[in-house]
Amino acid sequence: MNQNNYIYSQFKDRKNVGIEAEKIHKLAKKIDKKVCIMEVCGTHTMQIAKYGIRKMMPENIKLVSGPGCPVCVTPQEYVDKAIYILKNYDVVMATFGDLYRVPGTESSLEKEKVSGKDVRIVYSPYENLEVAKNVNKPVVFLSIGFETTMPAVACVVKETKKRNIKNLFFFIGNKFFLPALETLILYSRNFLSSFIKTNGSVGGFILPGHLSVIVGEKSYSWIVERYNLNGVITGFEPLDIVRGIRMLLETIVCPQPQIQNEYTRVVSYEGNKYAKEIISEIFEPTGGNWRGLGFVADSNAKLKKEYEMFDAEKIFNIPNIVAKNVDNTKCKCNDVLIGKITPFECPLFGKVCTPENPVGACMVSSEGSCAAYYKYER
Amino acid sequence: MCVAIPMRVIEINGNEAVCEYEGIKRTAKIDLLPEIKVGDYVLIHVGFVIQRIDIDSALETLDLYKQMQEMV
Numbered sequence: 001m002n003q004n005n006y007i008y009s010q011f012k013d014r015k016n017v018g019i020e021a022e023k024i025h026k027l028a029k030k031i032d033k034k035v036c037i038m039e040v041c042g043t044h045t046m047q048i049a050k051y052g053i054r055k056m057m058p059e060n061i062k063l064v065s066g067p068g069c070p071v072c073v074t075p076q077e078y079v080d081k082a083i084y085i086l087k088n089y090d091v092v093m094a095t096f097g098d099l100y101r102v103p104g105t106e107s108s109l110e111k112e113k114v115s116g117k118d119v120r121i122v123y124s125p126y127e128n129l130e131v132a133k134n135v136n137k138p139v140v141f142l143s144i145g146f147e148t149t150m151p152a153v154a155c156v157v158k159e160t161k162k163r164n165i166k167n168l169f170f171f172i173g174n175k176f177f178l179p180a181l182e183t184l185i186l187y188s189r190n191f192l193s194s195f196i197k198t199n200g201s202v203g204g205f206i207l208p209g210h211l212s213v214i215v216g217e218k219s220y221s222w223i224v225e226r227y228n229l230n231g232v233i234t235g236f237e238p239l240d241i242v243r244g245i246r247m248l249l250e251t252i253v254c255p256q257p258q259i260q261n262e263y264t265r266v267v268s269y270e271g272n273k274y275a276k277e278i279i280s281e282i283f284e285p286t287g288g289n290w291r292g293l294g295f296v297a298d299s300n301a302k303l304k305k306e307y308e309m310f311d312a313e314k315i316f317n318i319p320n321i322v323a324k325n326v327d328n329t330k331c332k333c334n335d336v337l338i339g340k341i342t343p344f345e346c347p348l349f350g351k352v353c354t355p356e357n358p359v360g361a362c363m364v365s366s367e368g369s370c371a372a373y374y375k376y377e378r
Numbered sequence: 379m380c381v382a383i384p385m386r387v388i389e390i391n392g393n394e395a396v397c398e399y400e401g402i403k404r405t406a407k408i409d410l411l412p413e414i415k416v417g418d419y420v421l422i423h424v425g426f427v428i429q430r431i432d433i434d435s436a437l438e439t440l441d442l443y444k445q446m447q448e449m450v
Contacts, residue, residue, distance in 0.1 A: 002386070003419070003433050003437070004384055004385075004386060004399065004419050004431070004433075005400065007433065007436045007437070007440065008384065010440045010443070011436075011440075013443075015443075015447055016440075016443040016447070019443060019446050019447070041380065042379060042380075043379075043380060043381055069379050070379050070380075071379060096379070096424075098379050123424065123425060124407075124424045124425025124426070125424060125425070126407060126425050126426075127425075144379075145379060145380075145424075146379075146380065148379075148380040148382075148423060148428070149379070149380065149423065149424055151410050151426070151428070152407075152410070152423065152424045152425065152426040152428075155407065155409045155410065155426065208380060210380040210381070210382045210421070210423060210428070211380055213382070213421065213428055213429045214428065239443075264432065264435045264439075265431050265432045265433070265435045265436040265439075266421055266429045266430075266431055266432065272410060272411065272428060272429060274409070274410050274411060274412070275410045275428065278409075278410070365379075367379060
């Protein structure tokens with residue numbers, strides 16, 4: 001067995017997980033109140049559900065899912081605008097598979113594909129360069145993703161300019177996660193009083209491992225300084241997650257709020273400097289909407305002026321579409337996304353809204369809270 | 379969506395690395411980590427190497443668990 005396989009098998013090892021679970025139960029006894037821990041990354045949501053980590057927790061430790069995945073927080077009007085381009089211009093539309101089935105107000109990319117439109121799923125944004133080379137019409141890439149994905153897209157934007165490619169455009173839906181995390185903390189105060197009654201005080205955050213690879217441990221110090229909350233940057237194997245929770249509980253018992261790093265094998269204090277540099281070379285922050293959180297200042301990415309010739313919003317004449325708000329239906333995605341309710345509390349969950357027939361983004365996305373709860377925790 | 383796959387670099391050609399995991403080979407761009415070398419373990423996200431995996435740090439962590447298991 002090579003070292004990589006050894007490491008990953010040991011980070012899944014039941015005995016190792018059991019050691020941490022035992023420590024968590026001991027620590028929980030020292031805390032005489034309910035404590036709520038929120039994970040804010042969709043991959044954590046999925047792994048917690050898959051490995052039954054929620055059920056491993058003592059009664060007073062509650063794990064709550066936050067706005068974890070870029071697909072779930074992409075507002076409906078983004079999908080509506082993409083479909084508008086597809087219906088009104090002769091283009092090839094390239095997308096990550098994650099966005100393919102997300103419903104807009106009246107259609108989805110999948111439905112458009114079935115009706116004959118040219119929609120292609122790419123695994124890497126780099127594939128767009130090939131697609132553009134091989135077709136004689138505009139290619140529009142639906143670019144979504146947080147700081148983790150943005151550097152890869154930025155490299156491709158830069159390469160598009162370098163190669164003087166004239167028919168590749170980017171419909172930027174990328175979002176900066178960090179400003180949204182602060183909004184979430186502020187927002188949670190609005191419903192915190194009722195929330196605490198059922199969930200206990202917010203003890204801290206399980207912070208996203210791969211986003212932290214890019215931004216680095218130092219990007220989170222404000223969580224402690226401004227809000228006196230704890231956070232642990234955590235990896236994605238079961239042992240990582242229970243270790244992260246144990247480390248959080250230790251700071252709660254102390255109590256000494258701090259940001260810790262469980263995922264030291266890949267997350268450094270500074271982050272990836274090349275990735276951060278290319279993000280700020282290509283993108284700049286602007287305000288924008290999040291599903292669940294609404295408008296968040298400086299949280300959306302847009303292409304800088306030197307690259308705006310590749311900006312699909314500048315090239316195509318897209319009307320200002322206001323999506324019919326999902327609030328009008330019984331879909332509770334907005335509340336699920338901020339941890340206000342669990343998927344079980346949505347009236348559509350598992351009845352009208354299922355993975356085969358999803359109503360909201362949290363059920364469509366493979367890493368959405370509703371999809372995770374449906375698959376593993378019913 | 380931020381899923382990243384751990385792989386080992388077996389070859390580097392220009393800005394591309396050939397990586398391997400359990401017999402599966404993939405190429406990935408190394409623009410975001412140009413200093414990687416053949417033999418390094420790396421994380422790959424949407425076709426780009428985003429980080430080197432510090433194997434020593436992981437083994438150190440696992441050693442602790444090995445010791446704890448022996449104590450039980």
